[in-house]
Amino acid sequence: MKLKTILASLALGLGLTSAVQAGIPEKVTRQCPFGFGKATYTATLSCSSFGGRIYISGKQPSSCEFVTVLPLCSKHGVPLYTSFKKGDAKLLRQIVKTEGYKALLNKTRFERAAYIDDTLQRLNPEQRFIMLRDGYFHEGNKTYSDPAYLKLFKDAANAVLKDFPKDQQPWFVASAAYIQARSGEVEKARRLLAFTDRYKGEGADRFRVYARALRACFNDMSAPSCDPYTRIDLK
Template sequence: MQRKMLVGFGAMLFATAAHAGIPVTNDVECPVGGENFQTVGTASCSNFGGSQDFLLKVSTSCDFVTRLPQCPGNRLPMYKKFSDDEIKRLESYLQSREFQSFSSRSRYFIAKKVDDFLVSGGSEKVVSIYFLLGGLQHDRGNTLSDPEYLAFLDSFDAASLAERSKDDLPYIRLVIAYTHFVRKSYDEAQKLLDLVKSSVPERENKFLTTYITRLESCMAETGETSCRSTEQVMPRKKTD
C-alpha cells in the first residue's frame, strides 16, 4: 500500500525504461459542445526510482502526459464518462453564472464543483480524496495556493478519513499536514503529524518518520531550508 500511495494517486502504468516515455497524441471530442482537441498520453511509463516529494509525487518518464483533459472552450474537465442525462444538464450549467465564477481556476477545482453539481441531481459521486490529492501533485501551481481547494481536503479529513484503509491514512494525513504548513496553520499540521506518529511505530516506516521530522523542522524553522513542495523527502544518495 505504501507503493500505491507514494507512486501517485492516479492510475499509472510502469514499464522498462527502454520503452517508456514516448508521447502519443490522442484526438478527443468534448462531450458538451463537440469541440475537438488533442491530449498527450504514452504507451508506457517508468518510475525513475527517486524519493517522493512533500506531496508524495515521484518523477517518472511520463510527467508530460495530460493528466486531466479539459475542453479548451467551455473549460469542462473530462474527469469521467458523462451519461446522456448528465451532458444535457451540463449544457446549461456550463453557461451559468455559478460555473463562470470558478471556470478560470484549476481543472481539478472545476471537476470537484461539477461533480458536486451532478451529485445534487442524483449522479454517483466520483471526485474522491485521491482525486484531489492528485490535483496537488499534477497542478500544484493552481491548487496548493488556492485556500478553497485546500478546504476541500480539510472537509474530507474531518468527514471521511476515518473510514479509509489503515495503510492509506498516514500518507493522506501527511499531505494534508503539509497543506496546513503552507497556510501557516502549524497547530493543525502538528495535530495530523501526531496522529500519524501514534498510528505507525517509528521503527516500522523510515519514510513516515523522516517526513514528520523534516516538516516539524520546517515549522520550527530550526535550520530546515528545503521545505518546498517539490523537495524530495529522502533524497537519493549520490554515487561516484
C-alpha cells in the first residue's frame, strides 16, 4: 500500500490554480477580498508524490514543491488560508487592527492564519494541524526556533492524534518527534518516537527505516544528514 503521508494541499484546494497548467509552475496574481490588495504566488494545476521516499522532516517529496502555500495579500499580510465569505469582511478588518495580529507581522504566515481562524473557525482540527505542520515544512527558518509556534503545533497535534487511522499514526508521531528535536526538545522527541515502537501494521518495515534515520539524528540535529530536506529511501 502506498505510504500515506499527509501533503500540504490547502493552497491548492482554495481555487488558486484554475488558470495554470498541470505540473507547470506559473506566477499568478489575484485580487484579495475586502480591499486587502493583491496576492502574487506560484501555482500549478496538479501534483504527484514520490512513493518510497520521504524527507526526514516527515514531508513527502512531490513534483510541485515550488507551489506557494498560503499566498499573502499585499495589505496587512493576510494569508489566503481559506475561501473567505462575504460576511467575513467586518471581522477580518477588525482582526488586522488588533495588537495581537500586528505582533505576528514579523512571524510566519501560518501563525497569522491560525490567529485569524481562532475567530473565524473555518478549519477543522485536522486542517489546522496540517496547516501548522506546513509552517515547519515551508518556513522552517522562522518556526523551528519559535517556542510559541511549537506550542500551537503541539496543541493542534494533540487534538487530532486519536482520530488518525492506525496505519498513519506512526508517521504522524515521528514527524512530530522530528519537529520537537529540531526545536531543541530532544528528550521529548525520544519519548514520542518510543510511542511507535510497538507498531506492526501495514508499512511497518518502511517505517522502521525512517525511525532509525530519525533516531540517529537525536545525538546531533545539526548534522547534514538531519537537515529537514534529507531524503530517506524507504525501499
